[in-house]
Amino acid sequence: MENRLRLLYGLQRVDSHLDELHELKGDLPHLVEVLEKKVQDKETLRKGLESTVKGALVRRDEIDLEIITSKEKIEKYKEQQFQIKTNKQYDALTREIDLAQGRIITLEKEMETIEGKASTAKSDLAVVSPELEELKQELKERQAELDLVNKEHEDEELKLKHERDKLVVRVDKNDLKQYERIRSALGGNAVVPVRRNACGGCYKRVPPQVSVELRKNERIMSCEHCGRLIVSDDIVESYNSAL
Ligand SMILES: [Zn+2]
Structure with missing residues (x-):
């Protein structure tokens, strides 16, 4: 499960980077x-x-x-x-x-x-x-x-696109569908970290029991306010340290 979450988060990071290039x-x-x-x-x-x-x-x-x-x-x-x-x-x-x-x-x-x-x-x-x-x-x-x-x-763009292609084949098919759906509905971020008990997408409070559950990295969870997929700091850190 941790790997599934990490892949999703990784895909988001690559896409965010591509979005930035596009904005330029x-x-x-x-x-x-x-x-x-x-x-x-x-x-x-x-x-x-x-x-x-x-x-x-x-x-x-x-x-x-x-x-x-x-x-x-x-x-x-x-x-x-x-x-x-x-x-x-x-x-x-x-x-x-x-x-x-x-x-x-x-x-x-x-x-x-x-x-x-x-x-x-x-x-x-x-x-x-x-x-x-x-x-x-x-x-x-x-x-x-x-x-x-x-x-x-x-x-840079070529490298990112290549990276994305490699990630996409590894991401669970249903996760990918959900990810694309949220991204096209909300634009930009579909997977966000939770920091100081706040959703990284809408910045609304995430209930403590959800935070506790999230830290276990045992399932795909979403923000009850905006619907974005949320991941724990562990996932973010393990992604960053793998870079
Ligand atoms: Zn949210």
Whole structure:
């Protein structure tokens, strides 16, 4: 029985240590994740704006060219009108000229719309680009911080995890279940020592007869107030001296 209690207490010590390491990382892992998502979203936004500006430039060149061609056509039609013999031919050329002029007006309107869109996209880019760079920088810094914390405690964490694996196979299956249940319900400590007749978890008084019984190390006992498993000082000491 003493061994069962010692194993449980040992598992708790290892888990507490792992909890401490986890706490050192704090919000960093979550923060890095959130920043990564933000960078991704802003990158997509920037690419969209850039392609709007690029597309507008291409279309503007096309429109420029078409306007020049239309104007050339008009000049040509006007010259032809001087050499025309019939009214019918003259009217046909006039219609062509009107058509070409109408097309120029449509193109000029489109040009205005496109330039409006491009200028909005450009001013959005002027805001988005520095924001993106800032986010990237922040992500880089946070990632570096996290890497540092991870690296600093990598060996320790690995050692503890290994130790935990070794303990878990030795702990009684039912004890382990009970331990995990209490830990997930109360968080942190599931096995606590009793000191000066007080529970090491909730610090409430442990009745003297329970303390006496506990010191025998003959069975698994729990605090009547918080439900955590309680162990005697002997168990703590024998665990410590085995370290
Ligand atoms: Zn308690």
